[in-house]
Amino acid sequence: MIGAGHAGLAMSRCLAERSIDHVVLERGEVANTWRKERWNSLRLLTPNWQSRLPGFGYSGDDPDGYRTVPEVIRFIEGYAKTISAPVETNTQVTSVRNNDAGYHVQTNRGDWQCRAVVLASGACNLPDIPTVADAVPLSIDRLPAQFYRNPAQLADGGVLVVGASASGTQIAHELQRSGRQVYLAVGEHIRAPRLYRGKDIQWWMDAAGVHHERYDAIDDIARARRVPSLQLAGTVDRSTLDLNALTDIGVKLVGRLAGIANGKAQFAGSLRNMCALSDLKMNRLLDTFDAWARERGVDGTVAPPHRLPPTRVEDAPPLGMDLADGTIETLIWATGYRPDYSWLGVPVLDRKGMVRHDGGVADIPGLYLMGLHFMRRRKSSLIDGAGDDARELSDHLAAYLDGRTATVAHAPVRERQRHQDVLA
Numbered sequence: 001m002i003g004a005g006h007a008g009l010a011m012s013r014c015l016a017e018r019s020i021d022h023v024v025l026e027r028g029e030v031a032n033t034w035r036k037e038r039w040n041s042l043r044l045l046t047p048n049w050q051s052r053l054p055g056f057g058y059s060g061d062d063p064d065g066y067r068t069v070p071e072v073i074r075f076i077e078g079y080a081k082t083i084s085a086p087v088e089t090n091t092q093v094t095s096v097r098n099n100d101a102g103y104h105v106q107t108n109r110g111d112w113q114c115r116a117v118v119l120a121s122g123a124c125n126l127p128d129i130p131t132v133a134d135a136v137p138l139s140i141d142r143l144p145a146q147f148y149r150n151p152a153q154l155a156d157g158g159v160l161v162v163g164a165s166a167s168g169t170q171i172a173h174e175l176q177r178s179g180r181q182v183y184l185a186v187g188e189h190i191r192a193p194r195l196y197r198g199k200d201i202q203w204w205m206d207a208a209g210v211h212h213e214r215y216d217a218i219d220d221i222a223r224a225r226r227v228p229s230l231q232l233a234g235t236v237d238r239s240t241l242d243l244n245a246l247t248d249i250g251v252k253l254v255g256r257l258a259g260i261a262n263g264k265a266q267f268a269g270s271l272r273n274m275c276a277l278s279d280l281k282m283n284r285l286l287d288t289f290d291a292w293a294r295e296r297g298v299d300g301t302v303a304p305p306h307r308l309p310p311t312r313v314e315d316a317p318p319l320g321m322d323l324a325d326g327t328i329e330t331l332i333w334a335t336g337y338r339p340d341y342s343w344l345g346v347p348v349l350d351r352k353g354m355v356r357h358d359g360g361v362a363d364i365p366g367l368y369l370m371g372l373h374f375m376r377r378r379k380s381s382l383i384d385g386a387g388d389d390a391r392e393l394s395d396h397l398a399a400y401l402d403g404r405t406a407t408v409a410h411a412p413v414r415e416r417q418r419h420q421d422v423l424a
């Protein structure tokens with residue numbers, strides 16, 4: 001196993017249950033990315049009750065709260081101890097190659113030979129920065145969300161945050177409240193209320209089955225895997241963090257950053273359409289919840305349906321901005337994340353450098369994945385998604401080691417009627 005985040009640990013627990021001898025190689029400490037790659041004020045956007053891992057869950061008295069980063073670290077550390085995971089910390093995997101006996105794994109602390117490898121090394125190792133970044137004037141400080149920690153880290157002055165999903169909106173909110181003028185470049189995004197009909201949106205996603213949707217039941221899974229994260233934040237007051245909440249505190253919205261020429265940023269003219277589309281998708285999602293509540297007879301147990309007001313966009317948002325005139329001191333890339341497989345010497349990468357796989361079973365025998373977005377289910381990259389995936393993939397892995405015919409577990413027939421992703 002490569003990686004001791006929650007996904008690697010969940011898989012470790014499932015392998016131990018099947019008496020499969022294994023080791024978890026971790027370049028840092030358990031929960032390394034939560035220690036090194038998250039901003040200080042971040043809280044989970046999933047409620048406490050939803051951090052369910054095989055054999056472990058929330059036991060405190062605030063199931064509806066949202067964990068801080070130190071609390072997430074303690075939670076994952078606690079899991080590793082509870083399941084006695086065989087973790088080798090400070091062990092960086094520098095190369096994985098396939099050979100006749102399986103896989104040869106090189107690390108900074110010696111080599112391993114094994115029959116199977118699970119890549120649980122994370123889906124968010126590198127910032128996914130658009131090529132236009134090369135044209136940003138040198139006078140501007142640039143920072144991916146992954147390296148953002150707090151407002152004090154930034155120069156005084158204006159900030160352009162590029163990307164309006166969970167990371168971008170949360171960082172824009174914090175920086176505007178620090179006294180800086182924030183401009184937010186808004187591309188495709190998914191708006192969502194924090195609470196709907198008195199319940200957390202994540203409760204609805206879970207109860208109505210949206211989180212459990214299978215990769216093989218979705219029409220265009222490649223597209224579904226590119227859908228950005230919901231615009232959400234975990235806050236003590238459980239408030240909604242959408243574009244209206246940001247413009248209320250003074251954030252200025254601009255369109256998607258389409259290009260930079262001679263130090264001038266060009267923003268797409270589609271801001272209005274983007275926001276209208278996002279409102280439409282949100283309402284479609286809420287319709288799904290309402291239909292589910294009606295069918296399941298829970299209508300009477302929750303508040304009546306309601307809708308948020310449409311996203312407000314000014315009549316003529318600016319289409320350009322001089323990045324060299326001092327308005328902007330810092331640009332933050334909140335344009336997403338991607339995995340890093342630069343050390344993977346196995347012929348299984350596609351032209352974008354991603355591992356070719358079917359629901360986490362790589363296109364080469366004995367290699368598995370964990371934790372990727374919509375890998376087996378919509379919730380695959382969430383803490384709550386690791387359990388089901390680890391159980392199914394460890395079954396496959398056990399069969400593979402035994403020399404039995406291993407097949408990828410597919411959605412039950414009744415769920416296999418392919419449909420369009422409600423968020424795509």
Ligand SMILES: Cc1cc2nc3c(=O)[nH]c(=O)nc-3n(C[C@H](O)[C@H](O)[C@H](O)COP(=O)(O)OP(=O)(O)OC[C@H]3O[C@@H](n4cnc5c(N)ncnc54)[C@H](O)[C@@H]3O)c2cc1C
Binds near residue numbers: 045093
């Ligand atoms: C900003 C942000 C907020 C998020 N908020 C939530 C949330 O609210 N709720 C939720 O459920 N999910 C959330 N997620 C998604 C997800 O839960 C996290 O990304 C989580 O860290 C993924 O867990 P993982 O175990 O798959 O990967 P990681 O936690 O990234 O763990 C991978 C491990 O592999 C190690 N590793 C990588 N390469 C190597 C190597 N070559 N050799 C050895 N070790 C290696 C890393 O050090 C790391 O410890 C969030 C993600 C981000 C980026």
